[in-house]
Amino acid sequence: MLVLGYELPNLEELYLNGNNFHGRIPNSIANSSKLTEIYLFDNNFISESPELSFITSFTKCRYLINLGFNDNPLNGILPVSVGNLSTSLQYLYGYNCDLWGSIPKEIGNLSSLIKLSLYGNQLTGLIPTTAVDLQKLQGLYLESNKISGSIPDTLCELRNLYELTLSQNLITGAIPDCIGNITTLRSLYIDANRLTSSIPASLWLQNNLLQLDLSSNFLRGSLLQEIGNLKVATLIDLSVNRFSGSIPSTIGQLQNLNNLSLAHNTLQGSIPESMGKLLSMERLDLSHNNLSGNIPKSFEALRYLTYLDVSFNDLSGEVPSGGPFKNFSSQSFMSNEGLCGDPIYGLPPCHTTGPKKIKLMLRVLFALLGIIVLITIAMALAYAVGRYRSKNLVENTTDFAPGTTLPRVSYYELMQATQRYSESHFLGSGSFGSVYRGTLNDGRDVAVKVFDLQHQNAFKSFDVECEVLRNLRHRNLCKVISTCSNQDFKALVLEYMSNGSLEKLLYSDDCLLDILQRINIMIDVASALEYLHYGYSTYIVHCDLKPSNVLLDEDMVAHLSDFGIAKLLGEGESNAHTTTIGTLGYIAPEYGLEGLVSIRCDVYSYGIMLMEVFTRTKPSSEIFSGELSLRSWINDSMPNAIARIIDSNLLAPEEEYYTEKLKCLSSVMELALNCSMESANERVNMKDVVVALKKIRFQLLS
Structure with missing residues (x-):
């Protein structure tokens, strides 16, 4: 138990960092009125009240220069009284301590502040405009919160600002045109927000800037x-x-x-x-x-x-x-x-060729060009007419990458590649057709997705997949090699994934996915969704996220597939009403009940899939009935009974690093719950999911 203030009235410096002290931070510390430095970080302190009353008590320390209470589970708000701390205060550290609520405008009273560090919390609201009064401020660190609104122009008036870090928030609008006025700026991090418009010309005039990170936004222009x-x-x-x-x-x-x-x-x-x-x-x-x-x-x-x-x-x-x-x-x-x-x-x-030979080849080429063109056109027309008369099949091959010529695959080659779609080549079936393994004439193994045109939505599904995959390229999206299409037959020729679907591996008795493999797979899926949601000119919603639609190549890299019911939202459109088509158990509430589709629907489905992957339990399992669901089952087990719900193959009490693994798995389940919140607005976004999972992976490997 800490009883410091009454016993040490002349104490000037107090260091209690990293000693695993727990309990409440005693207000009696403030009775040591001569304190200039208070460091209480990296313990298990909690606050006496959500308003962090100990901060109010510290207003008695009129000579206070440094105050650090970071890395404690305080779970409170910054009180208005923070503005009543000593005007001599130069350093205020309150990061990673579960702060929520907004930053009070009274923070502007701390006119001597040099560094303000509040990152890694749950702070919301706007950046207070009163920050303009912090004219001595050199470092402002607000990353990894939920701060919204725009970047206030008043920050441009902080003429001593050295580092500005606003990463991983919900900040919108444009980068202020006046950003070039901060001539002292050395580091600017505004990544993973929702900034729009172009980069202001004044930013390029920051000739003393050392680090610039504007990634993962919606910035445009040249x-x-x-x-x-x-x-x-x-x-x-x-x-x-x-x-x-x-x-x-x-x-x-x-x-x-x-x-x-x-x-x-x-x-x-x-x-x-x-x-x-x-x-x-x-x-x-x-x-x-x-x-x-x-x-x-x-x-x-x-x-x-x-x-x-x-x-x-x-x-x-x-x-x-x-x-x-x-x-x-x-x-x-x-x-x-x-x-x-x-x-x-x-x-x-x-194929290298000498200069002289190239010139000769060019002369021959130009000399014969006219003849070659005429012969080629004649042969092509004759061949096309002959094929049309003999068999009313027209194959269309779509170039999915600008400037790239894809190999044409004919109806007959697909028949031969799949041995007439024999049972031995059958890989699986979905809502709109079946998938077969095939080998093309060039020896390449492929997967051939044949659409069942008897299904009323098959034509639309084929068109949607073509539309989506024509314009998207990402290492974690299943690549389309070619298409074959006519009035009576439609097929996609896809990359062959030798390790099959995540669902197959997850429930296989012959293959056991360890913790790291599952985390890597889910990072791959999250990266694909992040690209769909933020990496293209319009929002793309997959709408049918589940383990069977995640395929794994020979290196166990995950690829998201099956875009048959994906939705492309129009310019400036963040959601739309549509007919609900998806898989029960994974569908977001607003999508299932109202037909309201947005990128948050994918986040919900991802959260359910994250739960399934680490519990090895389907959301449709017979153990769930009435009010009990996969999500509520996990939520009720957090945090003390997490070991009871995790896949028993992943964790054994007697194994080495049991506690560390359990902590990582608990973090995964917490993230899954944050993805699958009932209210769409409360769900995290896929950018945050990628960051969080990579952090968990790092902790697992440390």
Whole structure:
């Protein structure tokens, strides 16, 4: 028991951090009125009341400079009395202590404050405009809360601000145009919010900025040539936004840059040759764009480059092989149909030809071009007419990636590939058809999804899948290789997933998925959903999330499949009414009862699936009846009876690190409950889910 204030009236410094003290923080500490520093962090302190009365008692400490009560389970709100703390207070640390409610406007009274750190809580409401009165503030850390509203222009008047961190909140609107006025700014993190519009030109004038992270927002527009002004920057992350246009050549002027990510945008044009001058570069991610042309050979000079990802673009030509390239794998270059190079990259070899031979070939080509065109057209017409007369089948192949030519697969080749859709090739069936394993003429194994056109929604389902998968590219989405379509037959040719569905593996007696495998699979699924919800110009709702629609390749990487009932919400449309089609047990309440579909419906289904994966219990299990459901079963078991509901294959009391594993599993179940809240507005988003699961994985591996 702590009794400090009455016994030590002349105490000037109090350090009680990391000692696992528990109980309430005694208000009597404040009787040591000469205290200048109070550190109570990393214990198990709780508050006497939700209003954190101990803070009110600390207003008696008129000489207080440093106050830290972070990393305690306080579960309270910041009281208005926080503004009555000493005007000498310079450092206030209240992070990771379950604070909720809004930041009181009285915080502006702390005129001497240098650092305000309240990250990792459940704070809501707006950033108070009274923060403008904190003119000495150098660091403002509010990440990982639920703060909403826009970034107030008043923050631009903090002329001593060094670090501004607002990541992982619910902030909307635009980045203030006045952001360039904060000439002292060195680190700016506003990632994982809901910011819109373009990057203000003034931000590119921050020539002292070291770190800039605007990833996972809805920012749009082009990247300006003025990006070259950020000459001291070491990190720039603009990934998962809606930026278009080309990569400015002036980016090569950022000689100190060691981490650059422009992934998951719609950037076009070539990769600037000048990027080969970024000699400090360690990590470079340009994946999931529409970039074309070659990978600059100048990249061979980037000797510190340890991570490169240019996958899912339209690049062509030979991949350089010198310098850092010898350490890269096929993952760096996948889904660029025009690339060639060393077989270790999983690419076809390049066919090199000398200059003289090229000139000769060009002369011959131009000389015969007219003849070749005429012959080709004549043969194509004759072949098409003949085929039409002999068999009324028309196959349509859709290019799902701009600029990419996909191989045509005919009706007859699919018949041959699947041995006329024999039972031995049958993989499974769904609402609108059946899936068969096949081997194409080029030796490639595929899955052929044949739609049952007797079903009234089969035509629509086929069109929806084509529409969705034509425009989307992500490593965790099932890739469509080709289609075969006519009035009487419709099929999708998909990547073959050798490890089958998550449902099959989860309930198999021959294969046991361990904790790490299940977490990795669910991270893959969450990443796919994050891309569907935030990585495209419109919201895409899968609408039928369940283990049978998650497929696993030979490396146990999960791929989300079956977009037959997916919904594409229009521009500016966050929800829509529709007929409820889905699988009972996974359907969100508002979708099942009202037909109201939004991305939050997927979050609900994901939460139910997360529960199922770690309990190995279906939501339709016969043990659930009446008021008892999978969710309520888990909710009633939290937190003390969690071991009773977890899949017994994952946890044994006698095993090593039992307590650590149980803690991780408890965090997974808590996340699942947050995903499946009854009210759609209370559910977390998929960005937060990805972050949370990766954190759990890190804890599991530590």
